[in-house]
Amino acid sequence: MTNISVEDITNDVAQHEPTTNWKRYFSFSTDHKVIGIQYIVTAFILFLVGGIFAMVIRGELITPQSDLVDRSVYNALFTMHGTVMLFGWTFPILTGFANYLVPLMIGARDMAFPRLNAVAFWMIPIAAILLMASFFVPGGPAQAGWWSYPPVSLQNPTGNLINGEVIWLLAVAISGVSSIMGAINFVTTIVKMRAPGMTFFRMPIFVWNVFSAQIIQLFGLPVLTAGAVMLLLDLTAGTSFFDPTKEGDPVLFQHFFWFYSHPAVYVIILPVFGVFSEIFPVFARKPLFGYKIVAVSSLLIAGVSGIVWVHHLYVSGTSAWMRMFFMVTTMFVSVPTGIKVFAWTATIWGGKLRFDTPMLFAFGALILFVFAGITGITLSSVPIDVHVNNTYYVVGHFHYVLYGTVTMGMFAAIYFWFPKMTGRMYYEGLGKLHFWLTFIGTNLNFFPMHPLGLQGMLRRVSSYAPEYEFWNIVASVGGFLLGVSTLPFILNMISSWMHDQQAPKNPWRAIGLEWIVSSPPPVENFEEIPVVVGEPYGYGKSEPLVAEH
Amino acid sequence: MDSSLIAEELKYSSDEHTHDEEGNKMFGFIVFLLSETFIFLGFFTAYIVYKTTVPNWLPPGVSGLEVRDPAINTVVLVSSSFVIYLAEHALARHDLMKFRQFLLLTIAMGTYFLVGQGIEWSHLSFGFTTGVFGGMFYLLTGFHGLHVLTGILLQIIVFGRSFIPGNYDTGHFGVNATSIFWHFVDVIWIVLFVLIYIWK
């Protein structure tokens, strides 16, 4: 299989459409790079949609009364905000980067199943449109939060068969099927399509993390699907799996939901860890510290993530042994995660640091991640979680990861690979402005949520006691600042893409197969499949990465 | 494998464009089935949780499920796994006639199972919405039945393809995948049968 000759491919390239034709981004293309960018742009549009919902939420919460929007509208807004941000922003953008980068990084011409790949992508816009359409059905969109716990999610005040909750379930199911298709594709590609010499322990950490994340998708998503099917049947066909008035068990749904949705947060964070592992060595000009153990820790995180879900159910009537067992397993995630954090710190230590925008974002995101991880550890301790569960303390924790780490990590990735993807350089000044607005905004917005939660302010409320007003105003100001912070970014991306500031093949002097091809890479990526002979992070060692001919 | 086949193998393995496409597909398919297993595991877990916690498990008037006919059904379905194996084997020896015969037999056995399941359903005194038990029963057997149906459809396609001249000369991915899928459906059924019919 690894026996590769190339003569017949090189002349094949000319037959494909030129890589600069913008129309192909709106077509059913099977090129993994086109699909990657399709994912990334779609995800970003959905990020703006989710962000606009968040702006209304922050607008409502700037005063203690429920005044800006109706209570049911507020409930719909946070439900949609959470859903769109997770299923529309984080998953698709990470799939986008994985799509774009994995074949390049392992020296393959495309994904294992290019058509499946395209189908998986086009399900995302369909799911998103469906979800948005639910604003126009009687009764409005789903209003039971992104967990959709029964019995609240089963209460159907309009009595219609087509209602927001049903549409929500369908949209999530479509996005789930798309993710499973993607997962099969990634796992097969990584196992079967590596270039000669690209052994597992020569793969970039990004690939390791995508691999680990996709394994989680494969065992987690089906379980969520099972729960979602049962919920849908309860809602539409009259069964009573989760209906407590007919002997159903609503808590069972919670187990189904979190069995997947907890590991899902690692699906989201692992590729970001991968991005960190790519960026830090480049901008510190040092090899990644402890490559092997960092690689393996990704799989460890994926493994442990499957046995911690009950930390979301501490107060749901779980028995004492469960609370204690899952407390310990949850805390253990900090071990492989700590290995990574320390390895990055050691990579940066004593390097020749340069703070271009990708590095700034990655560096800032790492600091915010350590903070978020530590609040996560406090949450995993049962007695503390009993107090802060369902308060803004939790909201603060997860926005520090989801915004501070994942979203900022994604910005780092966008800046880092933008020259590769578009063949253009972005504007450094605008990038730095974007960083500082984002970093300040994130802390202003999400730090105040911790004291609020500790004081007992609940999440998912549109009105609250007046004593919580001060921190809420700060948070709202931070939120609006985050809204503003996206403007220089959008400006930067659009004007750089338009502008003709050609980017070189390898603007960061980085090591990696994606940097030995032109920017943007040609269709089918490599003129000749490279033969890998070197380490992925050989900075300062001046050894070749691929064999010369 | 005769020497011409070996020569062909070599030719393919040196041609990058057909490098192991079949291998990739098979790998992907197995990954898919592993993932699919987890849906069933989800449903099985739900069944076990309900059965051990719901106070009045069986619907009023139902004292237990009839086991005899489903047992016969089980034997037929499980045996069909061996039959499709024989079909696969025949194809590997390029014996197309035998291949078709065994495949037809598999299809017949699968259909027998489905019809038997349908007859059982039509005689039951409880429905899909009769409490958690009814829901679980029809959900599990129905979801599995859907897989049996899919398996039969795949077998029909594979069967039809055997009439296209030369279709199976270059590879048998379709047949092998169908066969693996059929074994999968079988194994799931055995667990299901034990859970629903045997476990009192």
Place this chain on the structure above:
Amino acid sequence: MKIRNILIISAIAIALTAISIWIGNLAYSWLPPQGAAESQLVDNLFSFLITLGAFIFLGVTGTLLYSAIFHRAEKYDTSDGPPIEGNITLEVVWTAIPVLLVFWIAGYSYQIYEQMGIQGPMQAMHLHMPMAMRSANAAPMNEDMETRESEDAGNINVLPVEDIEVDAKQWAWVFRYPEIGITSTELHLPVNHRIRLAMQSEDVIHGFYIPAFRVKQDIIPNRNIDFEFTPIRIGKYQLTDSEFSGTYFATMQADVVVESPEDYKKWLKEAANRKPCTANNQAASEYAQASKQLIKSWATVAPAQAPVVNYSNS
């Protein structure tokens, strides 16, 4: 050189420890007043975790920021840094230390959890964990508490457990005092008594949460949920629904009044003499108002009948 480094590192570690302890002590002030015996236990644990967390956070980010300031590349220096690929000793150490820390945190959390003896819904669990039955009051607490404890200790053991029934519905709380058979929308509790609640929900999952008591428990419909805690401080607190329960979730609040046993008895008597009447219910009134509006909002589940109780604070 070696010794100088060790000295510097020790000095930094000591400084970090001191700052972390200071932050850990500060953590008490981020929490609401300690209204129940449970609060003190939780706060001690929280303070401990914040101390440790601050140490880790400051240690890691301090190192990072130090690098960011002092390890910058010169403007035209394009050379690479030292090609250090790893260090087995270091890697083993930073795997082992978190493992030990996890055991420490988990062990301490477990201890606190046992002392709280939160009476979960699973009665059976206490059979396996007799420790959990111990009242939070029996646990050692900080100085001034301990002295107060010993004064009251006799009392606590003599006074019977107070049984109260809690009924949650969309969107109202009703409290029933079974011994005298009165109902109220305000929860009155005698101070320094072990309180035992029997909680039920009529419709969806609700959550019983009093921030000042640091206790929270979901109420699952069709199940009886038993729950225990011990208020130790006279005053007025807020009880809120902590599990999202639909449109008017935010309005599902109730006052909690912790009073001396004498006042409590007095209140019970007074309430028993009142005729049951319909209590004010915010969800119901907002719903009625919404249905009068010209522009109809989205359909919503109608609130349950406003409770009819002996005592309501409005």
